[in-house]
Amino acid sequence: MKITTLIENQAPDSLCREHGLAVHIEYKGKNYLLDTGASGQYAENAHRLGIRLSDVDAAFLSHAHYDHSGGYREFFSENSKAVLYLQNTVRENCYSKFLLYRQYIGVPKGLLEKYRSRLRFVSGTTETEPGVWTVSHNIPGLSERGRSGHMYIKAKNSFRPDDFSHEQSLVFEREHDLVLFNSCCHAGVVSIVDEVNHALKATGKKVSYVFGGFHTMGLRGPGSMSGRPEGIQALGRQLLNRGISCVYTGHCTGIPAFRILKKTMKERVRYMKTGSVINL
Numbered sequence: 001m002k003i004t005t006l007i008e009n010q011a012p013d014s015l016c017r018e019h020g021l022a023v024h025i026e027y028k029g030k031n032y033l034l035d036t037g038a039s040g041q042y043a044e045n046a047h048r049l050g051i052r053l054s055d056v057d058a059a060f061l062s063h064a065h066y067d068h069s070g071g072y073r074e075f076f077s078e079n080s081k082a083v084l085y086l087q088n089t090v091r092e093n094c095y096s097k098f099l100l101y102r103q104y105i106g107v108p109k110g111l112l113e114k115y116r117s118r119l120r121f122v123s124g125t126t127e128t129e130p131g132v133w134t135v136s137h138n139i140p141g142l143s144e145r146g147r148s149g150h151m152y153i154k155a156k157n158s159f160r161p162d163d164f165s166h167e168q169s170l171v172f173e174r175e176h177d178l179v180l181f182n183s184c185c186h187a188g189v190v191s192i193v194d195e196v197n198h199a200l201k202a203t204g205k206k207v208s209y210v211f212g213g214f215h216t217m218g219l220r221g222p223g224s225m226s227g228r229p230e231g232i233q234a235l236g237r238q239l240l241n242r243g244i245s246c247v248y249t250g251h252c253t254g255i256p257a258f259r260i261l262k263k264t265m266k267e268r269v270r271y272m273k274t275g276s277v278i279n280l
Helices: 041-048 072-078 142-148 189-199 229-241 255-268
Strands: 002-007 022-027 030-034 058-060 083-087 094-098 101-104 119-122 125-129 132-136 151-155 158-161 168-173 178-181 207-212 246-249 269-271 277-279
Touching: 002 041, 041 072, 083 132, 119 125, 132 189, 142 151, 142 158, 168 189, 178 189, 189 207, 189 229, 229 255, 246 255, 255 269
Parallel strands: 030 058, 058 083, 083 119, 178 207, 207 246, 246 269
Antiparallel strands: 002 022, 002 277, 022 030, 094 101, 094 151, 125 132, 132 168, 151 158, 168 178
16 A cells, blocks of 8 residues: 655645645555645646556545645546545535634535536445445534634525534555544544544454544644644544554644654654655
């Protein structure tokens, strides 16, 4: 299994960077794409890294935010065969809202209609093909996370706190374990690990590797301990207690939070900057 970060917040001088995430995954002879960053720059990086987007067999959208869905037009223009798996609750309705300030932060307007023939909506726990799973959230209290993070869903002329029902985990089953991808972990990475272990209990395997961001950037968030240094330390200990072999994180985790995790998890946490190649 080979994982290549096509774009992330950090990058060497030879590659583009942006606030976003896109990941290419090779698994059992097939190619998969998770997210497309905030623009088409990930496609430029793919070309420089020798990855052909036309060879991707299936694509996945982690959740309905712009910094993960901004480059699908470039993907569909280069790839004529792959479908895009996304949660059946995904709409163009995600906003950041604080008092009277509102900003659209969702998937590019018109994307879902223009490419509807390429979309495959899923829910619950779905095996898209042998060994490849999508897992939706079934975690209580997520609306409060949305409220504390000033993230909302627009329904007609009103707004409700985002419960992140549009977010999904992508999971690959290996011989002895599970490899989990969740680009922003809005529902909390520890809760998501537990959720995936429960959802895929029948496989007899547990999550050993985690890839993605933890939404701890800026060490902010008074409504959630995960946004504070002591909460990040606790998060690292909880992941270790669950037997996680290694975490590869970046994007919305933020460098300060990563450094705190590093003190707690040592070599069992690593940064997945643009251009990183991980072989499992």
